[in-house]
Amino acid sequence: MREPRKERFPALLVVGVLLLAFGLMWNARGSFSLLYLAFQREYGWSPGLSTLGYAFSWLAVIFLTPIAAAWVDKAGPRRAVVMGLGCTALLYGALALVREVWHYVLAFGVLQAMAQALVATGSTAYLARRFPRRRGSAIGGMAVGYSLGPVLILPVLGWTMGALGLRSALVLMVLPPFLLLPLVALLDPPPAPQARQAGAPVGALREAVGTLAFWSLAVLYVSGVVAYNIVLVHQAAAAEGLGSTASWIVMALTGSFAHSALGSLAGGSLSDRIGRVPVWLGGSLLSALAVGLLALVPPGAGGGPLAAYAVLLGLGTGARLALLGTLAADLYAGPAFGRIYGVLQAIGAIGGAVGPLVAGFLRETSGSYQVPFLVAGLAYLISGLAVLPLRRGLK
Template sequence: MVKTSSRLYYGWVVVGIVFLTLLVSAAINSVPSVLMLPLEQEFGWDRSAVSGAVSIRILLYGLMGPFAAAFMAKYGVRKVMVISMLLLIISLSLTPFMTSIWQMTLLWGVMVGIGTGSLANVLGVTVAGRWFVTHKGLVIGLLTASAATGQLLFLPLLAKLTEDISWRTAVYTVVGVLLVLTPVVGIWMRNHPYDVGAAALGTTETAKPVPFTGNLFFTPIQTLLAASGSGTFWLLAGTFFFCGFSTNGLIGTHLIPACGDYGIPIVTAAGLLSLMGLFDLVGTTLSGWLSDRFDSRWLLFWYYGLRGLSLIFLPYALGTGYTQLTVFAVFYGLDWIATVPPTAKLASDAFGKEKAGMIFGWVVVAHQAGASVAAYEAGLLRDWLGSYTVPFVVSGFFCLLASLMALRIRRARATAIQAAL
């Protein structure tokens, strides 16, 4: 048992480890956007074929969430993290040897999807819920923002390595980072405040964790069936579908190749995504702070509305120049995943702390379903129409719809909803 420090609450050490882990997971998720053009040139794979593999990864990334939450409750957060990271090391190490699109689909669609899906937003929500009562929204925002930080740190480096050396070197660089981080997780990560003789921050009771009961595979499905009777769940899932449709599935996957259509170098385009990551680190952390203080429904209204306007502006920015693209990157970046803290808070308030991980996991499934559709749909429309204008603008209008849907979410009647679960 690790002794607690009178100066530093160990939960902040756990947050730091999870932040680093999610940061590297985000870097892995951003790799396909850097590889899309080199793979197209080396193997002759068209945009829609590569997008299909990416869309499978995105879908599994979300679908793993509720089941990962169940496995964390049963076996502990640390064990799930280590196993997931080992799976990623294996799949990424095999990537440079692939020669066929089915291998891309297996390695990056299935294996990377399962690995990163277990190191996703559900991990951050689970850790925040166990270790923090006060500052929970801030912690969720900080851990969510780690995705932006990973993009900020790794994308320009990976793009530079791809351009100057090879895409295989870029992949092996990520493998090296994973090899360093995995022992850190194995040694210093802890599953619960009880493991270090502490209480959740904001409480004084050192409570033993509630043992997981039920079937690892059926309990998440039973939780989904119970939650599906709530209109709150469907509005959260619906708005998050449009969130995924307008972020990692669209911009995260296709902004770099879209810039390539206008002759913008890959390193410059990666720099734009990196800039978005910088501002999203600020925007999402601030969003977590705001969700502790203001009505999350109105926060979502503004986030989705402003994102929609920025996406409608994007085709104009692409055809105009770097100044307009920089304006887009800053404006969009502030809003990239700022929707996660208020959505997670609404889910936790409505369905309770014990079920929040699995419920939010299913909401993330909707997010990744939207992202998966957008990843494939945008690549397909680009092949058909010769540009990304239609998918960008359509996604913008869907965001405006999501902003109106957010206002339809009722204030949580927590007791009634939790009793149904």
Template sequence: MSQSSSRSPSPWLIVALGFLVLAVAFAGRATLSLVMPDLEAEMGWTRTFLSSIAAASLVMMAGLAPFAGRFVDRHGARLVLVTGMIILGLGCFAVALSHGVVLFILAFAGLFALGQGLASMSVVSTAIAQARHEKVGFATGIATSGATAGQILILPLIATIAIYADWRWCFAATSLLCFLLVPFLWRFMPGRPADTGQGDASAVGQKTLRRDLLHILKSPTFHLLFWSFFICGYTTSGVIETHFLPFASFCGFGRVPSAAAFGALSVANLGGMILVGWLTDRMNRPLLLGLIYLIRGLSFVLLLNIGADYATLVLFAVIFGTVDFSTVPVTASLVKSHLGLHVMGLSMGLISAGHAIGAAIGAFLGGYLFDLYSAYYWVWLSSMALAVLAGLMVFLIRQKPPTVVAMPA
């Protein structure tokens, strides 16, 4: 018996580790938005330039996601997540050391993006599915809610650091958290899929990449999920994660109240992901996913009419947060049932690449349109229209029992 297989990690331990990985990784990404005004003041950079760096990092993640997913299909999540957190920690440390444009770009759009592309929700979702939880939707909802839970606990602390110290200490603190997780991931995360009891690792190894890609690309469900997740990326990681805090500052709200509103968004996001994960195991999943997108689209009406009303900002944060990352457990469940566990990593990687590309476009356009019009009106209007379109798209997916489809011959 191999050392890895003798570990037999608890499925709920895998959930907990995935939760912590995403908590640290997404808090690190949100830090750029938090310190954006400081970077503009110290470096003289425009919001378009900083948004371009954020967009470039998302493009890097998009290119990496399918390869990370394929590796998880064949070899398990341990090495992917350990490598991701090491690179993410190095990227944050390099950002903290940067005093010029070249190092900052290489650090954030290079190392940081590479690390987060490996320590991603698609990798964590696949690891949960490989562990064969009885209620995989609920387990995925809990694990991926770490993406927002970290912003509840970690981001306010980082905001406090930004008040009393240089912005570089914010990234240095995130770097330390990344490195602290590494030994626990190496010790307790499963290695090859067989370590989780999946039992079909040899069959996975026999599949060619070309055959798996054809199996995925021939599925109408994949294309509906890909393009809806592309829009998901535009409306979440693109415009909200990158521009919510700068928008709040633009409206005249202070740094701490703005961070508190973002914290309210994160609390609602945490509850929404767990609730939707629970519902994923119990109701029509295409209907559930479509309603999430429609509610998200309508929530942007509040940002279009916010003025200087802080209560409206918080109300938007709560509504949007509830349907923010809650698309992930439903999408992962649909991928597993409609495309198959044997290609789930690759499928989620491709779909996550679409999410990252959409996010890159949203991050860049948000800054570009703000510099062009000195307002976020067109950013919020486009987000509303696209989210409604995504909701209508996923209504076309046929409901199936949440079981694994058979491998193609």
């Protein structure tokens, strides 16, 4: 009779370590608003040049994620997270050494894309195997890392940049991912993946792309990423257009990230109890209501609508972030999970590249942020409804 696995580390510690890994990786993208201004001041670059690295990173995600995620299947999720943290440390070190625009574009574009693919796919695969019965709770706990950067790391980066300068601050940012490497390496190896996940429609990428479930997930991902990036890039400017003060906007957006952490924890845990579909639909509806509220509130309405927007969006986004990897893991947590999830992330990244550009164009042609945010609300609803064809294969 096979003996049960003996784990050296408790579940809370495992999720906490991967939460930190995820937060440090995502902070490279989440801190871009600070880096955007710092590059202009340090090097005299124009706003357009300063955004090239961010834009190129989304293109790199589209092409590099399937390659990096396939490596997760071969080397294992734990090694992938270690490699992703190494890419994160190298990214900050490389940014500290840039002298020309093309240095920055290659460093941010390639290294950030590789870090994102390896850490996101590796962490999700690890937790999906380690906690098959509490997958939503575990991945939801890790998803708190999305909020960790803006709430905790971003203020520290801003302070060190002001006190020590851009280059010294970036050098210091090398240390956190580097110091976390041994903790990830010491985690217990995850259980081996099943040859074919019980109840899953397919067991390999070639089979997956021929199914309705795969393309439903693809629509769910790309429409959700379009909405998320429209909001992420333009929400501060939209709130300012309503007459909100800068300090109130900062407080509201910080509160939104804090509620996102709460939404990730609650959404992941609830999905293990009542199912993925109602939680995903609920999170999508809250997100759509939030952006619709911001779009339809007239200028001068005061801070109340912005506060309501921040709470609704935070809870809705958090619940959705907790389930992004969980939905794919429920269907494809077998030996080909990395390849399948990598292609889905690459498809979703198209929305990251297109969403802010479309919103900017609509803002210029309509003269307000009402139309872009209504488009974002519609995209959230489409993303929510796209889960319905998957309900038979999900928990």
